[in-house]
Amino acid sequence: MRLSVRARGAGARAETLTGRQSSPLRGPAERDAAVRRSLERLEREPDLVPPDWTLHTVRPQSVEFWQGDPQRRHTQLNYRSQHGGWVRELLWP
Known part of the structure; x- marks a missing residue:
């Protein structure tokens, strides 16, 4: 692309x-x-870019999010790429 x-x-x-x-x-x-x-x-020069400028595309297979809690009941979510969509999982912290 x-x-x-x-x-x-x-x-x-x-x-x-x-x-x-x-x-x-x-x-x-x-x-x-x-x-x-x-x-x-x-x-x-509207199309000007530095000659060493590089564009990188990141396509993650999974992403994890943590939400802290004062009582240590943290929430951990994992999103996995699967069949062109994302599967959301609640994980043990």
Whole structure:
């Protein structure tokens, strides 16, 4: 399945175009200015994405959720993919 480069919002794409993830940031104003420049660039080049940008698709076979309870009567739910749908199970915590 191929998704359009526009599948992600402009804000997410603009943030990615700054190329600074996990780099030191002097303050919010520095980030805001860089994102603003990226948004302006996206207006001129709407299909622009960084060359190393990768889209990953996750297709889980099962997912578990826990809900805590002060008396330790936790609720644990498991959802399993089965025959094109999901089966919901209540599990012992």
